[in-house]
Amino acid sequence: MLLLGAIQAQVSAPVAAGSFDLLATEILTSSQASVTFSSLDTLAAGYQHLQLRMTARGTRNANGDNLGIRLNSDTGNNYSRHALYGDGSSAASYGVASQAFMDLGTLASSTTPANAFTGAVTDILDAFDSTKNTTIRSLNGLAAAGVFVGLASGAWHNTNALTSLTIYALNGNLVQYSRFSLYGIKAA
Amino acid sequence: MGTPTYTPIATITLGSTDSSITFSSIPTSGYRDLIVVCNAKITSGSGTYWIRLNGDTGTSYSDVVMYGIGSGSGTSNARSSQTVAYAGAIDASDSMMIAQVMDSGASDKHKTILIRENQPDSWVEARAARWASNTVVNSLTISNDSGYSFAIGSTFSLFGIAA
Numbered sequence: 001m002l003l004l005g006a007i008q009a010q011v012s013a014p015v016a017a018g019s020f021d022l023l024a025t026e027i028l029t030s031s032q033a034s035v036t037f038s039s040l041d042t043l044a045a046g047y048q049h050l051q052l053r054m055t056a057r058g059t060r061n062a063n064g065d066n067l068g069i070r071l072n073s074d075t076g077n078n079y080s081r082h083a084l085y086g087d088g089s090s091a092a093s094y095g096v097a098s099q100a101f102m103d104l105g106t107l108a109s110s111t112t113p114a115n116a117f118t119g120a121v122t123d124i125l126d127a128f129d130s131t132k133n134t135t136i137r138s139l140n141g142l143a144a145a146g147v148f149v150g151l152a153s154g155a156w157h158n159t160n161a162l163t164s165l166t167i168y169a170l171n172g173n174l175v176q177y178s179r180f181s182l183y184g185i186k187a188a
Numbered sequence: 189m190g191t192p193t194y195t196p197i198a199t200i201t202l203g204s205t206d207s208s209i210t211f212s213s214i215p216t217s218g219y220r221d222l223i224v225v226c227n228a229k230i231t232s233g234s235g236t237y238w239i240r241l242n243g244d245t246g247t248s249y250s251d252v253v254m255y256g257i258g259s260g261s262g263t264s265n266a267r268s269s270q271t272v273a274y275a276g277a278i279d280a281s282d283s284m285m286i287a288q289v290m291d292s293g294a295s296d297k298h299k300t301i302l303i304r305e306n307q308p309d310s311w312v313e314a315r316a317a318r319w320a321s322n323t324v325v326n327s328l329t330i331s332n333d334s335g336y337s338f339a340i341g342s343t344f345s346l347f348g349i350a351a
Binding site for chain 2: 018020022023025046047053054055085086087088089090091113116117118119120121139140141142143144147148150151177183184
């Protein structure tokens with residue numbers, strides 16, 4: 001739609017090859033406990049950072065559940081996480097260390113209105129750098145019963161390069177139509 | 189090797205003031221998410237950006253915000269059953285708003301919109317909104333509730349993300 005007095009540029013061709021590339025997508029066809037992107041050393045070869053884009057819902061019989069992430073199958077208390085969030089009535093924050101997962105946000109669950117899914121965009125910085133711990137940040141939210149919007153951060157206290165990441169619901173399963181897409185971002 | 193994405197679809201730069209802008213005929217295949225990047229201000233006063241999808245003027249929108257204004261604690265409030273999704277405060281100073289419409293190209297869920305909006309002189313905020321429709325997004329309108337138009341030079345860029 002052209003606007004009177006506006007300058008509009010239409011670009012229909014893809015951008016020049018690959019600084020922000022789609023690596024893999026999983027869309028659930030039925031409920032399952034978790035989603036894992038593995039063999040990242042191959043799948044994400046040549047990329048410096050990763051981004052996860054998700055829409056997810058869980059089976060917990062409540063208005064919410066935790067959407068968590070673990071790296072390289074590490075289930076030990078090797079993570080720290082913080083969040084700043086708003087629940088529609090107040091803004092609050094928390095921070096915890098020595099945890100078994102990092103937080104990606106509050107997961108829409110069985111009592112959330114039907115067809116409402118949590119959205120989350122998570123950046124994983126320097127995923128393959130073996131000189132530093134891996135850090136993540138997430139913008140996440142859901143405007144439905146149990147509303148929230150959050151900014152989360154996490155650290156995996158391990159300098160190993162990423163080989164896998166696993167996303168899961170802490171107290172149930174992930175439902176059909178939940179979508180998880182992994183993108184790679186190249187350095188200059 | 190991945191598939192390049194984050195594709196520019198359209199950019200609008202205002203050569204004259206306008207009360208709203210609309211990206212119409214958005215491709216409904218090939219993109220899973222849409223991102224709109226706005227660097228804009230209004231001609232006077234203050235108000236709130238809003239977004240409407242597919243021209244839906246029904247009470248189909250909900251939103252929740254968390255914001256800080258540089259003093260005191262942060263604040264959060266929420267709305268439901270509205271005719272637009274609020275997308276951030278705006279006034280006559282330059283501000284930036286980035287809205288990500290998640291699963292805009294899917295027909296199996298409502299559309300969650302994740303928003304970051306900043307007006308460096310005044311506030312910083314994060315929002316989530318929901319359009320309670322499973323319909324694939326084919327148009328996106330941005331306006332504001334101040335009664336004033338977007339100023340000359342305001343820019344609005346739409347990008348598509350494949351999945």
